[in-house]
Amino acid sequence: MEKSCESPNITSEDCSAMLLAVGDALYAVGGKWKLRVIIGLSGDNKRFNELKRIIPGISARVLSNELKELEMNGFVKRIVYADASPVMVEYELTDYSSTLKDVVRSLSEWGTTHRERIRQIK
Amino acid sequence: MEKSCESPNITSEDCSAMLLAVGDALYAVGGKWKLRVIIGLSGDNKRFNELKRIIPGISARVLSNELKELEMNGFVKRIVYADASPVMVEYELTDYSSTLKDVVRSLSEWGTTHRERIRQIK
């Protein structure tokens, strides 16, 4: 189980297993927006328009769809404060979302280094 | 620099920085196929049709396009053995690709656990 691509040789079984696992991961949180929405919600709960402001470039339609899917798949919880007027809605990350911590961290770190690299090349 | 989402409070600056970094990362290696192609090439060099067989569901057209982009961005090197007949072509990961090791590992690990979770729920 300690294969991490640093061994010089990866068997084709390892490769297939990784392709399967990464496929599953991308199916759940792949795409342009899912991880960004989760990042946007990290720290504290956010309201719809607040979240929309935080995530650059996302439209209401897309954000709405992403939130629905993320909720269906157990990454996000929708909280309605019915006593407020007009009704206030907050979105909260579930505990399950925090299992993505390492994914987000590694991607974020890589992105930072990659950005620096691109800057140097140009 | 040691923010990793496990501290209870993430400032909005941290959040914006992460969104930027992850945005850069997704721009380079996001999408359905890029990481899969890189995984397919890990271990050892592969030829075109070999790679196509390894990556489930990818078509020749898509693989061809992905390889071109990955080459342009420095993740993959195309090696032509002109002395063979017909000409033999191999694809090889560059050193830069190995900077993605942690991204691939975390995504693969998460995918594995996630798959297990889905299985239980269903």
Add this chain to the structure above:
DNA sequence: CGGTATCCGTTTGGATACTG
């Protein structure tokens, strides 16, 4: 505020056939 509905251009990518 928290969305939804509609319209429509762009991108993605599968199928199939074909080439040197």
Add this chain to the structure above:
DNA sequence: CAGTATCCAAACGGATACCG
């Protein structure tokens, strides 16, 4: 073998308007 060309359907997603 290593792709390319063409066609086409589906998905993605921006703009705008609108609703309770």
